[in-house]
Structure formats: structure tokens, C-alpha cells
Amino acid sequence: MSEVVVENVHKSFGALEVLKGVSLTVGRGEVFALIGRSGSGKSTLLRCMNGLEKINSGRIEIAGHALGEDAKALRKLRTDVGIVFQSYNLFPHLTVGENIMLAPRIVKDVAKTKAKEVAREVLQLVGLSEKFDSYPDQLSGGQQQRVAIARSLAMRPKVMLFDEVTSALDPELTEEVLMVMEQLARDGMTMILVTHEMGFARRVATQTIFMHKGKIWEQGSSAALFANPQTPELRQFVKSDVK
Amino acid sequence: MTLKTFGLDQFGFLLFSLQWTLVLTVIALIGGGLLGFAVALARTAQLKPVRIAAASYIQIIQGIPVLMILFLSYYGLSLAGFELPPLIAAGASMTIYASGYLAEIWRGCIQAVPKQQWEASESLAMTRLQQYRYVILPQAIRISLPPTVGFAVQVVKNTSITSIIGFVELARAGQLINNATFQPFRVFLAVAALYFVVCYPLSQLSRLLERRLHVGSSR
Numbered sequence: 001m002s003e004v005v006v007e008n009v010h011k012s013f014g015a016l017e018v019l020k021g022v023s024l025t026v027g028r029g030e031v032f033a034l035i036g037r038s039g040s041g042k043s044t045l046l047r048c049m050n051g052l053e054k055i056n057s058g059r060i061e062i063a064g065h066a067l068g069e070d071a072k073a074l075r076k077l078r079t080d081v082g083i084v085f086q087s088y089n090l091f092p093h094l095t096v097g098e099n100i101m102l103a104p105r106i107v108k109d110v111a112k113t114k115a116k117e118v119a120r121e122v123l124q125l126v127g128l129s130e131k132f133d134s135y136p137d138q139l140s141g142g143q144q145q146r147v148a149i150a151r152s153l154a155m156r157p158k159v160m161l162f163d164e165v166t167s168a169l170d171p172e173l174t175e176e177v178l179m180v181m182e183q184l185a186r187d188g189m190t191m192i193l194v195t196h197e198m199g200f201a202r203r204v205a206t207q208t209i210f211m212h213k214g215k216i217w218e219q220g221s222s223a224a225l226f227a228n229p230q231t232p233e234l235r236q237f238v239k240s241d242v243k
Numbered sequence: 244m245t246l247k248t249f250g251l252d253q254f255g256f257l258l259f260s261l262q263w264t265l266v267l268t269v270i271a272l273i274g275g276g277l278l279g280f281a282v283a284l285a286r287t288a289q290l291k292p293v294r295i296a297a298a299s300y301i302q303i304i305q306g307i308p309v310l311m312i313l314f315l316s317y318y319g320l321s322l323a324g325f326e327l328p329p330l331i332a333a334g335a336s337m338t339i340y341a342s343g344y345l346a347e348i349w350r351g352c353i354q355a356v357p358k359q360q361w362e363a364s365e366s367l368a369m370t371r372l373q374q375y376r377y378v379i380l381p382q383a384i385r386i387s388l389p390p391t392v393g394f395a396v397q398v399v400k401n402t403s404i405t406s407i408i409g410f411v412e413l414a415r416a417g418q419l420i421n422n423a424t425f426q427p428f429r430v431f432l433a434v435a436a437l438y439f440v441v442c443y444p445l446s447q448l449s450r451l452l453e454r455r456l457h458v459g460s461s462r
Contacts, residue, residue: 155368
């Protein structure tokens with residue numbers, strides 16, 4: 001049962017073509033890591049999957065929704081697809097609890113007591129129960145990112161997208177965020193992550209995709225891909241990564 | 244004919260007229276605020292024609308003197324058959340003037356909210372209206388407080404222009420008293436002092452807000 005289908009997707013920014021015919025299929029409960037140099041198109045691909053970027057051609061189907069033009073259908077899709085960003089993007093004027101409860105309350109019309117219950121549950125999942133009433137700027141980067149993950153989870157998504165979520169964090173804080181993501185993967189969440197954490201990709205991702213020049217250059221089970229890269233570009237890329 | 248001198252009675256008249264300056268300021272800020280808010284939203288709308296229309300409105304209002312707006316609404320409309328009392332003409336033109344500037348100030352504040360806040364709220368499946376209501380405007384309003392209060396100072400002072408169509412606010416009252424007393428220095432010094440008494444605390448408030456908002460960058 002495939003949760004994400006991407007078929008021959010092309011995407012250009014002006015004259016620059018960043019995705020040159022990308023296709024992939026992610027099964028339910030699978031974890032896909034997208035790796036590659038900056039500018040290889042991996043973040044753009046991820047952002048296309050929830051409609052933050054509009055594709056020029058091709059087809060994307062995710063969590064049972066076809067990505068299209070209709071705004072209402074797109075919102076429906078987004079209730080089932082969570083995304084976490086590199087820069088956390090918490091709402092600074094709201095407490096942690098309010099950040100998490102806002103979308104379930106106004107988008108899904110969840111009752112306040114129920115929303116609070118869910119917020120406490122997802123906060124516990126990311127290990128931040130005691131921060132319910134804190135404001136984002138009172139938290140460390142790692143904590144803010146865990147709250148951002150909790151905020152997404154509160155919508156009960158079927159697929160989670162992670163866009164370089166640890167790139168702004170120092171190693172210690174990176175670890176606590178990765179642990180949360182690993183737990184999610186173990187719990188069976190379908191996940192696609194753009195990452196520079198090769199160790200994490202190797203350990204947690206079921207499949208790893210190496211992107212190069214807007215194309216899927218190499219793809220395979222993480223273990224095989226890292227142990228035995230087929231293309232010179234991936235060999236070079238894996239070698240240059242010391243981690 | 245006895246020449247009166249500038250005394251307590253006259254000062255009382257200035258104080259009384261100051262009320263009308265304040266009334267006019269309040270009308271301009273409320274009316275201009277409502278209109279300006281709508282224009283600011285239109286200025287940041289998704290539809291390009293709406294954005295262009297709002298931008299043109301702002302350019303036109305900012306590109307003509309308040310005095311012309313005032314003459315157009317007072318003399319212009321009376322030529323067209325509408326006889327406007329000075330308060331209405333003055334209130335309407337100050338409203339239009341304030342809306343042009345507040346719209347531009349607030350557009351800047353809305354756009355000062357990081358693009359990522361739009362992306363995050365959009366990704367949580369919020370409608371555009373919900374994004375404005377729950378995420379963007381609460382942050383934009385915070386940013387807008389210092390420049391808005393700062394602009395209120397300009398409005399207080401610019402209401403003096405309405406003296407030209409015979410609306411008796413503070414500046415006009417000064418002229419009337421001067422006509423009777425021929426003590427321009429005393430009279431206009433008192434008028435200036437009264438404007439200052441209103442404007443100075445507002446400027447200070449604007450600065451205070453700015454400092455406050457810069458320190459703790461949340462809430």
C-alpha cells in the first residue's frame with residue numbers, strides 16, 4: 001500500500017529547472033531519506049509534496065490525496081501531511097500549548113478539552129510535558145524543534161515530512177531531535193526526510209535516495225546504498241561526509 | 244473699539260478648541276484606521292488587480308497635499324450640490340489622509356512577519372483568513388504599535404490644516420484670538436504649547452513601545 005506516489009515531476013524556478021522528472025513511491029510505514037548536495041533539488045521535492053511549491057508537470061499523490069489546484073482539496077491534503085522546517089517556525093506570540101492546539105481547534109474543530117488532551121499527549125511524546133505554558137523564545141533550538149514536531153503530530157498526520165530539521169542545531173541538540181524522529185519511525189509513521197545526517201539516514205531510513213542535478217541519481221535500501229554506492233557522484237558524496 | 248488682551252478667558256477658549264482638535268484626531272484615526280486596514284489587507288492580497296488598486300490608492304493619497312483633499316471635499320462637493328458642514332468635511336478629509344498613510348505603515352508591518360510564519364500556518368491547513376486572524380495579524384499588530392502611535396502625532400498636528408475651511412479647532416481658535424488681541428507671539432506660543440502637551444506624551448509612548456518590543460521579542 002503506497003502512501004506517497006511521485007510521478008515524473010518537473011519543477012522550475014524561472015529558467016532554472018530544479019526537478020527534472022522525479023518519480024518515487026513510498027509505502028506505508030516506510031522512512032525515506034533524501035540526501036544530496038545543496039541545490040540538488042531535495043528540499044524542493046519535499047516542499048512540492050504538500051503544495052508549498054507548485055509543480056510544473058507530473059503527478060503527486062500523498063496520503064490518498066491527489067495534489068491539485070483546488071484550495072479546499074489542498075487543505076484537506078495538508079491535514080493528513082505534516083511538515084517540520086529547518087527554522088522551527090513556531091508561532092512566537094503563542095505558548096507551546098497554544099501552538100499545538102491552534103490548528104486542531106480551528107482547522108479540525110476539535111473541542112478545547114480534547115485539543116488540550118492531544119497537546120499534552122504529543123508533548124509527552126517529544127519529552128516536553130513541562131513546557132506547556134512556556135513561550136517559544138524561552139526554549140532551546142532543540143526544544144523548539146521538538147515542539148514543532150509535536151504541533152504537526154497533533155493533527156494526526158498520515159505522512160510526516162522533515163526538511164533539514166536538525167541543520168540549525170548543534171550536535172547535542174541534534175541528538176534529542178533525532179531521537180524523537182527515530183521513535184516516530186519505530187511507531188510506524190510514514191516519513192520522508194531531507195537530511196545531512198548520514199548516520200541517521202543509514203540507521204533509521206528504510207530507503208535512501210541520493211539526488212543529484214534535479215534527478216534521483218541512486219536509490220536503494222539505506223544499508224546497501226551507503227555500503228556499496230554505484231555512481232561516482234554518490235561515492236564522492238559519501239566519502240566527503242565525515243560523520 | 245476696545246482691544247482685548249490675551250488672558251484667562253482667551254486661554255479657556257483655546258482649551259475648549261483643543262477638544263475639537265482631539266475629536267478630529269480621533270475621527271481621523273478611527274475612520275482612517277478602518278479604511279487603512281482594509282487597504283493594507285488589499286495591498287497584501289493574493290489577487291494582483293486588488294494589490295494594484297490598493298497601491299494606487301496609497302500613491303494618490305500620499306501624492307497630494309492634505310489641503311487639496313480638504314478643498315476637494317469641502318468646496319468640490321458643495322459645487323456638486325452637497326453642502327457639507329465643516330466638521331464633516333474636515334473629518335472626511337483627515338480620514339482619507341490618515342487611511343493612505345496607515346495602510347502603507349500596516350502593509351509594512353504585515354510583510355515584516357516572516358514568510359515562514361505563512362508557510363507554517365499554511366502547512367497546518369489553515370485558510371488564508373485563519374492565517375491572518377490567528378498567526379499573522381497578532382504579530383503584525385505588535386510590530387505596528389510604535390509607528391502607529393508615531394503617526395498619531397502627525398495627525399494631531401495636521402488637523403490644524405482644517406482651520407482653513409473655518410473649522411474652529413486649536414489653530415483656528417488661535418487665529419481668532421489673535422485677530423482680536425493682536426498679540427500673535429503670546430497667542431501662538433500658547434497654541435504651540437498646547438500642541439506640544441498633546442504630542443510629546445504620544446511621541447514618548449511610541450518610543451517606549453519600541454523599546455519594550457525590542458527587548459523581549461515575544462508576546
